[in-house]
Amino acid sequence: MMLLELKNVEAAYGNIKALKGINLSVPEGKIVTLIGANGAGKSTTMKTIMGIMKPIAGDVLFKGESIAGMKTHNIVRKGVVLVPEGRQILQNMTVRENLEMGAYQRNDAEGIKEDLSKVFERFPRLFERQGQFAGTLSGGEQQMLAIGRAVMAKPEVMLLDEPSMGLAPLVVQQIFDVIKDINKMGTTVLLVEQNARKALQIADYAYVMETGKIVMEGPAQEVASNPDVMAAYLGGKKKQ
Template sequence: MLKVEDVHVYYGAIHALKGISLEVPQGQIVTLIGANGAGKTSTLNTICGLLKPKSGRVVFEGKDITGLATPEIVKMGLTQVPEGRRIFANMPVYENLELGAFLNKNKSEVAESMEHVYNRFPRLRERKNQLAGSLSGGEQQMLAMGRALMSKPRLLLLDEPSMGLSPILVKEIFSIIKELNEQGTTILLVEQNAKMALSIAHRGYVVETGRIVLAGDARELLESPEVKKAYLGG
């Protein structure tokens, strides 16, 4: 479904991504794990058009989308839930969700998407008129995911969904991610919680200083001595 081929990205003189290549097969959860600053977010931002690679290409469902504007990429069915949620704190929950469907001018379709999101996240329905900034961290993460789902993506990019959440909420968010995948959404997951990410993923990539250093079946990576030592505390 998605191929990233030998992508190089620079921030000024800094060579951030040094030939990243990865594949996301349709129907799978693929995870990128690695330390802070390894290049995980830069990879997602390049895929969804927020960063332009100096070389290499991004191919989504057989189409070269390298350098396309982000709204065009969203229209094609690829959406990102950014790190840090980036919700609109001074707007109510329902308006945050509406913004997720800003490209869709069909009101009944938007209403249908909204209903679908409320069914998936009942807490958002309960709080739909509440200001988004007054939600708990877990609810804000649900809102960020719900907003992304409003555009009915076929591929969802998730950037650090467990960041700052309590262990109980982390479990809840990960079970939602697994459910979304089981219902047909393909997922590329960037996550510092390597154990949780690999436990729900089909395939994993380990990123270090802008390069993929390990790749393979998620279960195998969970058992890999290098991964255990570097990311799983033993």
């Protein structure tokens, strides 16, 4: 089943069209990645899915129902959660409080407790630092906290916007391992990522975006071996 679909979506900042008729599908249980250069429109796509921006044309569907222009908290309630670029954790709240904030729309106290244990199990560092202010964590720990907070919302689809940005290579590997784990546990993932090599390694399907348009799509391994993609994003040589 297609959990999430964008159909001919257009979005704009004033007179500047940022998305020019995007078609994109995220099947249930898969990892789908959206790669592209800075300014290609990847984050705008995420914001449009989450209702932070309203599309000026086209539709966003979750389980076949239109969520285009719906308020963000209602989209979260339906089961779509965003881990935003730059993490955006609550710096002056503790690690534990940040995680509990992720579950603010839930009312199953036992389930919340269980999921908090699972997050601490998956991120022992967060367990160790649960009483610390989130702003005192390292960049990698903050990213783990942002992902853990999203897990607490019990999403069906998790959107990750540049999760590896600014992190050391060792931490990047950890973050990608976590994304694979989350997917194995049953959460569908849409991943926007500048580290195209890593994203294509873990994704099932990939879309390549340039200046507000999807210019290529296909199974991730096929996209990774495309000479144009290799030249543009993977440091390979373009065939003459």
